[in-house]
Amino acid sequence: MSYAIDALFYALDVNPDISTEGRVLFLRAQEHPALEHFAGRLVCQQTWKPRAKELEAAGYRVEREAHGLFDLVLVLPDPQRDLMVADLARAHDHLAPGGLLMAAQHNDAGSKRCEQHLREVAGGAESLSKHHSRVFWATKDETKPWKADLLERWRQGTAMRRILDGRFWSRPGLFSWDRIDEGSALLAKHLPLTLAGNVADLGSGWGFLSDHLLRHCHDIDTLDIYDADADSFECARRNLGIIPTRVKAKPHWHDVTTGLDRAQYDFIVMNPPFHEGKEVDPLIGMKFIAAAAGALRPAGELWLVANRQLPYENLLNETFASVEKIIETGAYKVLQAKTPTVKPAFQRRGKRRR
Template sequence: MSRDALKTLFHPFASGTVEAPSEGERILFLGAEAGFALPEGFAAELSAVQGFRPFYRQLQAQRINVTPDIEGEGYDGALVLCAKHKGENEDHIAEALVRVREGGLILVAGGKEDGIQPLRKRIEGFGLSVEHMPKYHGVAFWFARPAEIKALTAQLAKPATEVEGRFTTAPGMFSHDRIDAGSELLASRLPTDFAGDAADFGAGWGYLSVELATKSPRIERIDLYEAHYGALEAARANLLANCPKVAQRFFWHDLASEPVKDKYDLIIMNPPFHEGHAAEPSLGQAMIKTAASALRSGGRLMLVANRGLPYEPVLSENFKEFGETCRNARYKVLWAKK
């Protein structure tokens, strides 16, 4: 998401094309990101929603009122900042329709990479009176919340996804419609005799945690750390459904910048490595360093990564021993001992 999309979002107010909401009004901001300045005359109370922990913390630092999940209803209007996942964008518009009062403004913005033009045409296809304006390499469009929304939300809201009949996920989560092939490779190498305290770093919707708890039934406890709030809540439900007797804890956490207080005997991870469309290994490297500090002496790290990612040097710097367990055409499974 570029900062341009934020500027695009607020431009209709800044240019005077759309009347800025006044004092006493409440505006919901879905997909909120930090780095914006409210246009002159924008005096409404802004309630931001951001479930991605790093962005949430940036909004807090900007002193924006922000929650990880949507709260309340009867808003006077809503802003929707689009991201790259079509299903998530449509779901946010559906939420705005439900949470905003009849006649309230719903304003949506994004860049070409967010699919903003097809999204605008889709909303226009519902017969709504939609206005739009291009700016800063993106498009903003807006409409009034209609009186009848049931048919609209039925088409826009995205139901939960079932994966292999065992896991519940939702659009916007990593690999929400299938088990990730890298995670599957790591799962095939998880221990069957582990009996200590484990953590799953970047746990997503909980696949690897369920696999570890299933393969090693004598596990003492597993803690899941995840930056995506919705994915963590899905993981909570998936662990409860698949291995309810295992002691488990859940942490909404930015592993690249927030320290981990507990110590573990085993940490498993499939670290994210993309920033936009480019491979960016620094996040995985930061997570490996965090794992090293969170392991007890003799503790082990197991991770899966794309074959080309250079994680071996950071493993060498932070662990007594490390090596490669296996690889296939796309992925490698690495281990390290503290």
């Protein structure tokens, strides 16, 4: 749980003049005990599956995309500048007349800058500091409208758009959003054209690897794409929907690190993530490998690309009968693993990093 969300609810507690009545929207929501105060009138917007799942488990209504107007809009803006201001614009758009926007940001994630953006667009704001974070808020006063031209620029800053000379659709905030990742390109170059049957792309993003599979592997019967970020699927749908093939990719909004439902795939491809925020965390990729081992059929194959220094080989040797390094460059390695054997010990015990 972040310091920013603690600061957010602290600000609500110590400011009796702030009304918390009426409908409440929480953008980029995270689970917190104080949410119980809004029971029955709270909508949580969250596109990141692990956090959405925590909110749902706590009994809250979760939407990938919010609709309607609200008397109070809470938001934990993204640290990246374009996403940050787009979050403020989105919060404004969901405010009912006279409604209050309240945002919180950790100091290391650009809290002062975010507060300045709100002051600029709203013509002023109130704020306080707590828990190494800043909380700032402003009212949607119809007699003093927020700057419409600035709001519109902020909205457009994260809109879906064509990239790479119009070849693909993507949007800021997705992994490698405006270019083809070098590791994914290397994996695509070495994937055999004989991939066939039921196939999955784990951590599919805006769809580059899936595009390659549908265009070049003509014996694929089904293709499932998995990603924890719901914002990726509309881009992937547009990119993959124009490919002249009988196979239609089926999206799954799912946290792959928790495992997949059943063993059903003949082939799995992936370029697994290995960061938790700014911190390198190889365990994420290991959980992807564990999920793949559990989801492949007995004669199935896993094809993955990884940064050269990531220590995946030991786990692959534990969970597959055969492991081969197809190519290694100065930065990346492509690995092929055949015939899953047993699930790794940390998956059997059900351990999960929170």
